[in-house]
Every structure is written in structure tokens, then in C-alpha cells.
Amino acid sequence: MGQTPPKSPLAPDQFPDLPAIGGATFATASAGVKYKGRTDVMLAVLAPGTSVAGVFTKSSTRSAAVLNCQDKIGGNSTDGAAILVNSGNANAFTGHYGQTSVLELVSGVASIADVPAGRVFTSSTGVIGEPLPHDRILGVLSDLSGKLDGGGMADAAQAIMTTDTFAKGAARTISVDGTPVSIAGIAKGSGMIAPDMATMLVYVFTDAQVEQSALQSMVSELNETSFNCITVDSDTSTSDTVLVAATGTSGVDCGANTAFRDALGEVMTDLAHLVVRDGEGATKFVEVAVTGALSDAEAKTHALAIANSPLVKTAIAGEDPNWGRIVMAIGKSGATADRDLLSIWFDDILVAEKGWVSPTYREEDGADVMLKQDIPIRVDLGLGDGTATVWTCDLTHGYITINADYRS
Amino acid sequence: MGQTPPKSPLAPDQFPDLPAIGGATFATASAGVKYKGRTDVMLAVLAPGTSVAGVFTKSSTRSAAVLNCQDKIGGNSTDGAAILVNSGNANAFTGHYGQTSVLELVSGVASIADVPAGRVFTSSTGVIGEPLPHDRILGVLSDLSGKLDGGGMADAAQAIMTTDTFAKGAARTISVDGTPVSIAGIAKGSGMIAPDMATMLVYVFTDAQVEQSALQSMVSELNETSFNCITVDSDTSTSDTVLVAATGTSGVDCGANTAFRDALGEVMTDLAHLVVRDGEGATKFVEVAVTGALSDAEAKTHALAIANSPLVKTAIAGEDPNWGRIVMAIGKSGATADRDLLSIWFDDILVAEKGWVSPTYREEDGADVMLKQDIPIRVDLGLGDGTATVWTCDLTHGYITINADYRS
Numbered sequence: 001m002g003q004t005p006p007k008s009p010l011a012p013d014q015f016p017d018l019p020a021i022g023g024a025t026f027a028t029a030s031a032g033v034k035y036k037g038r039t040d041v042m043l044a045v046l047a048p049g050t051s052v053a054g055v056f057t058k059s060s061t062r063s064a065a066v067l068n069c070q071d072k073i074g075g076n077s078t079d080g081a082a083i084l085v086n087s088g089n090a091n092a093f094t095g096h097y098g099q100t101s102v103l104e105l106v107s108g109v110a111s112i113a114d115v116p117a118g119r120v121f122t123s124s125t126g127v128i129g130e131p132l133p134h135d136r137i138l139g140v141l142s143d144l145s146g147k148l149d150g151g152g153m154a155d156a157a158q159a160i161m162t163t164d165t166f167a168k169g170a171a172r173t174i175s176v177d178g179t180p181v182s183i184a185g186i187a188k189g190s191g192m193i194a195p196d197m198a199t200m201l202v203y204v205f206t207d208a209q210v211e212q213s214a215l216q217s218m219v220s221e222l223n224e225t226s227f228n229c230i231t232v233d234s235d236t237s238t239s240d241t242v243l244v245a246a247t248g249t250s251g252v253d254c255g256a257n258t259a260f261r262d263a264l265g266e267v268m269t270d271l272a273h274l275v276v277r278d279g280e281g282a283t284k285f286v287e288v289a290v291t292g293a294l295s296d297a298e299a300k301t302h303a304l305a306i307a308n309s310p311l312v313k314t315a316i317a318g319e320d321p322n323w324g325r326i327v328m329a330i331g332k333s334g335a336t337a338d339r340d341l342l343s344i345w346f347d348d349i350l351v352a353e354k355g356w357v358s359p360t361y362r363e364e365d366g367a368d369v370m371l372k373q374d375i376p377i378r379v380d381l382g383l384g385d386g387t388a389t390v391w392t393c394d395l396t397h398g399y400i401t402i403n404a405d406y407r408s
Numbered sequence: 409m410g411q412t413p414p415k416s417p418l419a420p421d422q423f424p425d426l427p428a429i430g431g432a433t434f435a436t437a438s439a440g441v442k443y444k445g446r447t448d449v450m451l452a453v454l455a456p457g458t459s460v461a462g463v464f465t466k467s468s469t470r471s472a473a474v475l476n477c478q479d480k481i482g483g484n485s486t487d488g489a490a491i492l493v494n495s496g497n498a499n500a501f502t503g504h505y506g507q508t509s510v511l512e513l514v515s516g517v518a519s520i521a522d523v524p525a526g527r528v529f530t531s532s533t534g535v536i537g538e539p540l541p542h543d544r545i546l547g548v549l550s551d552l553s554g555k556l557d558g559g560g561m562a563d564a565a566q567a568i569m570t571t572d573t574f575a576k577g578a579a580r581t582i583s584v585d586g587t588p589v590s591i592a593g594i595a596k597g598s599g600m601i602a603p604d605m606a607t608m609l610v611y612v613f614t615d616a617q618v619e620q621s622a623l624q625s626m627v628s629e630l631n632e633t634s635f636n637c638i639t640v641d642s643d644t645s646t647s648d649t650v651l652v653a654a655t656g657t658s659g660v661d662c663g664a665n666t667a668f669r670d671a672l673g674e675v676m677t678d679l680a681h682l683v684v685r686d687g688e689g690a691t692k693f694v695e696v697a698v699t700g701a702l703s704d705a706e707a708k709t710h711a712l713a714i715a716n717s718p719l720v721k722t723a724i725a726g727e728d729p730n731w732g733r734i735v736m737a738i739g740k741s742g743a744t745a746d747r748d749l750l751s752i753w754f755d756d757i758l759v760a761e762k763g764w765v766s767p768t769y770r771e772e773d774g775a776d777v778m779l780k781q782d783i784p785i786r787v788d789l790g791l792g793d794g795t796a797t798v799w800t801c802d803l804t805h806g807y808i809t810i811n812a813d814y815r816s
Contacts, residue, residue: 061739061747093735093747095764128732129765310718310803311811318812324536327501331469339469339501356503357537395718397808403719404726404804 008190010277010285010373010393011166018153018171018184022207023047023247026152028159029140033133034088034126039159041137043144044083044203045113050247052081052121053216055223057240063092064102065122066241072118076212081119083203083243084109084137085160087188091124091132101134108138112145123201123241125188126162153205157186160201163402164190164278170270172263176252181208183263185244187271190278200227202242202271206264209248214255218264219244226268229300229390230276231307242268276391281398284316285374286391292342293386298335300388302379305333313395316375321366323351330379341382346370416598418685418693418781418801419574426561426579426592429613431455431655434560436567437548441541442496442534447567449545451552452491452611453521455655460489460529461624463631465648471500472510473530474649480526484620489527491611491651492517492545493568495596499532499540509542516546520553531609531649533596534570561613565594568609571810572598572686578678580671584660589616591671593652595679598686608635610650610679614672617656622663626672627652634676637708637798638684639715650676684799689806692724694799697786700750701794706743708796710787713741721803724783729774731759738787749790754778 024046028039046052054073056066084105091098102122110117124132157167171184185204210218219242227242244264246254254260277285288307293299306312309329315322323344330337340355346369350358369375432454436447454460462481464474492513499506510530518525532540565575579592593612618626627650635650652672654662662668685693696715701707714720717737723730731752738745748763754777758766777783 057739059736059739060741060745061735090732093732093760093764095748095762097764128735129760310807314808314811317808320812324498324501327469327536328467331465331467333468337468340503352501352537354503356501356505395808396812397805399718400722400725400803400805400808403722404728 007165008278009283015154015157015167016169016171018169019173019182020150021182021184021205021247022249023050024205024245025148025150026156027144027147027149028152028155029144031086031136031140033086033136039155040087041140041144042085042156042159043109043148044156044205045148046081046245047247047249048080049078050081050245051076051210051212051215052243052245053212053219054241054243055220061093063090063124064094064098065091065124068102068106069121069123069241069243072121074212074216077119079119080113080115081121081245082109082113082115083121083245085123085125085201086137087160087162088126089124089130089132090126090128092128094129094131097131101132104134105137108141112141121243125160125201153184153186160186160188162188163280164188166278168271168274168278170267170274172267174259174263176254176257176259179250179252181250181252181254181260182206183208183267185267185271187275189275190280200240200275202227204244204264204267206244206246207248207250208246208252208254208260209250210246210253210255215244215246218261222265222268226265226272229388230272231304231390231392273391276393279393280402281396281400282393283396284394286316286393287374287376287389288392289376289378289389290381291378291387292380292382292384294336294384295386296388297386299386300390301335302330302333302337302381303388303390305329306377306379307390307392310395313392316370317394317396319367319370321346321351321363321370323366326377326379327352336383337381338383343380343382345378347376415573416686417691423562423565423575424577424579426577427581427590428558429590429592429655430615430657431458432613432653433556433558434564435552435555435557436560436563437552439494439544439548441494441544447563448495449548449552450493450564450567451517451556452564452613453556454489454653455657456488457486457656458489459484459618459620459623459654459656460651461620461627462649462651463628469501471498471532472502472506473499473532476510476514477529477531477649477651480529482620482624485527487527488521488523489529489653490517490521490523491529491653493531493533493609494545495568495570496534497532497538497540498534498536500536502537502539505539509540512542513545516549520549529651533568533609561592561594568594568596570596571688572596574686576679576682576686578675578682580675582667582671584662584665584667587658587660589658589660589662589668590614591616591675593675593679595683597683598688608648608683610635612652612672612675614652614654615656615658616654616660616662616668617658618654618661618663623652623654626669630673630676634673634680637796638680639712639798639800681799684801687801688810689804689808690801691804692802693782694724694801695782695784695797696800697784697797698789699786699795700788700790700792701796702744702792703794704796705794707794708798709743710738710741710745710789711796711798713737714785714787715798715800718803721800724778725802725804727775727778729754729759729771729778731774734785734787735760744791745789746791751788751790753786755784
């Protein structure tokens, strides 16, 4: 078992102040699922009538908890809802035992939170293939129910961490005709991160009132440009889950409110960026923006080929403005490219165009961009109107140390 | 610029004795393209009537030399042929200048080797995006033509190396009705290795007599199970080239000879394995065999998902029998899998079956397999008859050191 890696150099200075969300209460506990001396379970209980929308990993070996959640998403309800998350064990690839664990946890939470089993959503994150000691979690449920508190979201962000080096939160508050509507979310994830989706658990809460199907469309669409546009190592988890809960306690219907939609998108994108900033071993945050592709889908294919290339990512780790590797990644992506039409920029430095290095490019200018902590790379293919932006980090010795050592 | 990494621990003890191939002569020289104090150009001159077959990278940003070779492959000729290769500079993404360099080299070789320009094949390997100093190569051509020798293939293997830590060669000799027919080949490549194909240059020579179209079919087909089944880092080069030349001097027609075809396949597979054994930073050679898939193509998708997964490759580097990551890789591959039907073996140790760890599996047995240098991983999907075998290496600190440091 590896030692806890040091806090990512890309971490924000501090965890943000998250607004309390009316109708949402939180509690955490130490169940000793695997880790000692830290919280590893979080419970959120949500007001009657809360809409819950979700998107999940597309892995064909997805975990029992994910399968259970997927079955439950959809439709409106006047009942309350609850979300239970444990870290330390993913309860994935654990056969029938895994399903039993989920059912036991769902039933326990339904009982103490007084909500129907069909409105209890669970997630598990951590090691794959080992039985989840669900009795330990059941043992702390009554303790959890006694501690539920509207201000507990920051503690919840801590409890869901695995290899994360910092807790992740983001929030926005908008005003709708003078009434404040808040959105706050937490996330975990640092490795096994790739579209669809990251090894990632994300929980977003809002006091907006949004009918479930409208919320689901919004979340599914915003997911495409946030969590489905990040990659750390191209590996996809068996457990990825994004749940968004709208309690409605603000009394403001935001189902068709574009300001709300934009704010929700910002919270989701902020959380996605935080996951990349905690990418295992990351020392650089890299934005890859592709324009001029034949379609948005082709632009994303190119962008992800660049963002997933070990050779591009190691060059960035070495602060080497090695644009030849970007040319290579575009070439291998499988999407359309014309060598002689594409242009490459590091930040605002034009590096290559017309099939060769730009006559204005000076190596020292490229090297200066590489010294930054946040590195923008832009590629224009010169073919059409397709665009995409994805985010990744560099590939360093730290990634190897964490993953050759840690059994995740 | 990084220092030369130490010789791969997976390297064979010595370079094999390659048989001389009638009708094929070789010479090497130090042109100082980039490296100092070593040979960096090799010339092969082939007898009149030699058939030349080739397969090339599918990159959309492929190099000028690759484009030029592709145009020339096909058809029989009574003329001789020549192959010129330089290391140190890939002449890729060098605009119109790159094409000029290729034409200059082709014309120079045609003149000194007395073969038509349409029968001169060139390759360049090394840094991308810098102009090839082709004058330096032209300057050594007459020296090369004076040194051509049937026994020069081992030296040629040295001259084409870039980040390679050892020279790569393989050979077979078969007997056809009492007449010996020989096949010998050399390869370079250690990073930017993925199907289609590796960052890889491969030259195979035989004295068999094979009509060009038959040779091309044979090479294209054998390529699918050799060079297109290896991956080091999932990155595809702009310069990958496999050329196979049949001089015919044995007088034995092998166009429909299955023993010849098998031997050619063995030479190609041996060379493919050597490229993986020189994978940047590699300490383990990993064979991933997938059976029971819905089709061979689906088996290959699963096998490559496992072989390309950074999390699988770092676990192997850490000698951790982390089969959960193999489950993850199968899940993310996009090909069909049923969690509860798949089985996983490390060597002959059954690790997982029926959606969970096997009841007979003991962690220490898995750990023992991981201590080996050559690690066989087998997955049966329990769905159909599709099979595929691919080869890769582990992902180590050495890979990061080489690629964060070396401008390839």
C-alpha cells in the first residue's frame, strides 16, 4: 500500500464556502470500511419532492451500486430521497454478494431516513473485487441519522475521498426575480479518469425546483461538456456516478431558466476541473481546445487523442514544447486532418502552420508557456466548424509511484 | 536531451547470427544527421527482380518518406531496388522542404546504386518537425556504395536505432525440396508504439522468389498478427514502415509455400516482440491473450484495452496482481462483455470467474506470477469463438524519465 501522496500542487488554496442548500442535510462517520482514522461514509437526506437526475459509467463491468442507481433514476416523486456513499471499497466485481450489499444498505438507509427504498441511491469507491463489509456501514447508520445537518457538505467532500489529495467543492448562487437559488456540489476522483466518465463520484445539490425529466436532460447535456471532457489516464472506472438533486425549497421553478442551467454547468465544469487538478501525480493543468474540425465529434476525437497521449503528457511534464508530439497525436486520432492545413498554438504563441513550424515561432517562447502551471494548447484543423475543449494533466513520476504501489 | 537509457532488462543476451541473403547487400555510415560518434545511415541494395512489399502507418500526418514509399509499392520489376534509412531526424511535418529532401535522397541513391528512382525506398526516424539535413546524407552516399556487403545487416540494425537500447534482428532458414531459403530482418522502435503500427521501422529480406502481389498479401496479413498486435504507449508514429524484399536468388518460388509464409510470420513476430522488449522503461514483457469473444475483432479490442491501460501497466510494474484493473479495462473497452461470464488467469492461475474472485485463487499465487519477467495474462469472455493475442510492456518510471526528457 502506498503512502498518501502529498497535496497536488494544482489544488486551490482552500475549500470553498459552500452555501447550505435548503432541504438537504448531510452527515459523515468513520465506519472503518478500509481506512483507519478518517471518515469514510457520508449520508445526504433530501426533502420530500426532490428531483434526482443522474449519469453513470458506461463500463460493461459496472458496479452493483451503479446498476441499482440506474434502475431508480427517472420520474417525479413527492417522497424524500437519500444518498449514501462509502470510500475504501468499490463493491465492484463482487458477484451476487455485491448486489446483496447494495440491497442491505438501501434498506438500512430507507429505514433510518424514512424514505422509500426506491429513492435511496448508493455509491461505493475504492478497491475492486473485494467484498464490501456492509455491516460496518450499517453499524454507523443510526449515528449518521442523528448528526444530519445542513452545513455538513464540506465534511461529506472529505468522507468520499480515496486517492484524492484534496477535497473538492464548487458552488454558484443566482438570483431569480430577487429570490436566491443556490447550487453546491462535491466530487471525488483523481485516477482511472477518462470519458465516459472519470473514476469519479459527483453529488450536486440545489434548492431550485426542477421537474425530474427537465433536470435529467439538463444534466445529461451538461455532462458532455464537463465530466465527459476530462481525462487523466484514459482509464474508465466501474463506478462513475454523477447525481444532481433539486430539492425545490427555494420555490423557484428553474426547469427552463437559462441562468440556472448556466450556473449548473459552471458548477459541474468547476468540479470536473478539480478532478483533473487532483490527477494522480499531476503538476500541470492542460486545456486542449480544438477548432476547425469537420464536426464537434471529430474535434473531440482529436482533442482527446492529444489529451490522452502519453508522449504529449510526458513532454508537458518535462516542460518541453514538443509540438511534434501534438502533430503525432492528431495524426493517430482517426479523425480527419490535413497536415498542411492545421495550426498549433501554445497559449497565444503560433507554433506550427502549413505543414511545418511557423516562421515566427521561437523555441524559447514555447518553452516559456510550458513553464506555466496552466497550459492552454489550441489546434485549428482548417477544415470546418467543429469545436471541442477537453482538460487533462501531465504524466509524471508521481503517477507511476501512486499506481505501481497503490491497489485501487 | 536525456542521457542514453541503460540496455533494457528484457533484451536478448546477444544479437542473433543473421544469414546472408543472396542478392542483398548493406552498408552503414556516420552522416552526423543528429547523433555524433555513431552510424546513422544504412543503405541496402537489392538484386534485379527483387519484389518489395510494404505496410505503413495510417497516421494522417505521416511523413514525406512514408508517402513516397506508399506511392512506389506494387507491381513486379526486373530492376534492382534500394532502401536508404537515416536515424536522428524523422523528416515529418517539415512541409514542402520534407518532400524535397526525400526526392534529393531518392535521386542520389538511384544514381549511386544504379536503380530507377521508382525503386528507391527511404525512411527517416527521429525528431519530428525539424528539417532533415539531407546534404549530410548525400555526402556519405558514395562512401556507402563502396562498402556494400552481404554480411552488413547487423551493422544496419545498429544504424537505424534512435532511443532503442539494443539492436534488433531475427531470422529463419527453411528447406524447400532440399534448397535452403533464408529470411532475415531488422527493426527499430521502442516508444510511440501502438497499432497501426509501432514507431517502428522494419526491413526483412529473403532470397525466396515471390511475385510482388503475393508477397504484399502475405505481408499485409501477417502484419495484423505481429506488428499490429504490439503496443508500448498507445501512440502511433508518423513514420512507421515495414518493408519486405524478396530477391529471388534462391531460385525457389515461395509464393504459395506455407512453410515460407509461417517462417516469415515468425520473423515478423520475433521482431515485433523485440520492439516491445525494448519498450521505453520496460521491465516486464506481457502477453495478453483473449478468447471467447464475439469475434476476433472484439477480442483484439479487449486485449488492446488491457494492454494500453496505464493502470494495468503500472500495476504490473509494481508486481501487483491487481486483477480488478483488468476487469476495469475490459469494462471500458467498448467491446461486448458480461461481467458474470468472464474468467481471468495470470499464467495458469485462475484468478476470477463468475463475476468475482475465484474461490481457488490465492493472492500469493498471483503475486508469484507477477515476479516473472514474462507475464502471460489470459481472459476468456465466455461469449463466442473470437480470439486475439497482443503484447505489451509495463509502464515504469523509466518511461517518464525517457519521455519527459528526450525530444523524439
